[in-house]
Amino acid sequence: MLNRTMRAAVCAALTCGVWGVAAPALAALGGTPTPPPAGAVSSSLAPVIHAASGAVVTAPYTVTQTTFAAGTIVREYVSTAGTVFGIAWNGPIMPNLPVLLGTYFPQFDSARVALRAAHPGRGPIAVDLPGLVVHSGGHMGGFSGQAYLPQSLPAGVSAADIQ
Numbered sequence: 069m070l071n072r073t074m075r076a077a078v079c080a081a082l083t084c085g086v087w088g089v090a091a092p093a094l095a096a097l098g099g100t101p102t103p104p105p106a107g108a109v110s111s112s113l114a115p116v117i118h119a120a121s122g123a124v125v126t127a128p129y130t131v132t133q134t135t136f137a138a139g140t141i142v143r144e145y146v147s148t149a150g151t152v153f154g155i156a157w158n159g160p161i162m163p164n165l166p167v168l169l170g171t172y173f174p175q176f177d178s179a180r181v182a183l184r185a186a187h188p189g190r191g192p193i194a195v196d197l198p199g200l201v202v203h204s205g206g207h208m209g210g211f212s213g214q215a216y217l218p219q220s221l222p223a224g225v226s227a228a229d230i231q
Contacts, residue, residue: 096170097200097215100150101132110134115229127229128222129153136161140211142168145230147222154216154230162211165204169215172200176215201227 104110111134115127132144140159144152157163166173179195192205193213204213214230221227 097152097155097168097172098217098220099152099170101144101146101152104134105136107137108134127225129225143231145216145225147220151220153220153222154214156212156214156230158210158212160209160211162204162206165202169200169202172215172217175200176202 110132113131113133115129115131128148130146132146133141134144135141136159138159138161140157140161140163142163143156145154145156147153155168157168165176169176175197176195179197180193183193183195193202195202199217199219200215201218202213202215204211204215206212214227216227216230218227
C-alpha cells in the first residue's frame, strides 16, 4: 500500500505527463454544464454583485462548484444562456485540462508548448490569447488555475470574478 507521500508523487507524475487524469471535469469551456461524475459533490451558487450605488444585485451568471473525491474543487461559471464562460480549480490534483478546455485545448496546448520552448523549465503557465485565457500553476498537492473566454464574459463580469 502506498503512503500519502508516495500517492502524491504518483499523482504528480501522472498529472505532469497527461495534464491530470485523476479528476474528470464537468463541462467543456464554451459548452453547457453536465451533471457531476459519481463520487463528486456538487452545489450551485448564485453570486451577488455589490454595485457602486451600494445595491446588491444578482450576478448575470451562476456558479456550479464540484468537489471531487480526491479533494480537487472545480467551479464552472455559467451565463444566463447556459454556456460555461469560465472555469476555476484548486486542489491536490490537477483537473483534466483536455476535458475542461474542450475544443479550446489544442489552442491552449500549442501556446503552452511555445511558451515552454521559449522559457524552458517548470513554473506557472499563463496563456493570454485573444479568445482564450488560461492561468495554471501550483505544486504537488496544491494546484490552482482559471480559464475563461474573454469574449463571453457577461456584462459587468471581469476575470477577477473567476476564482
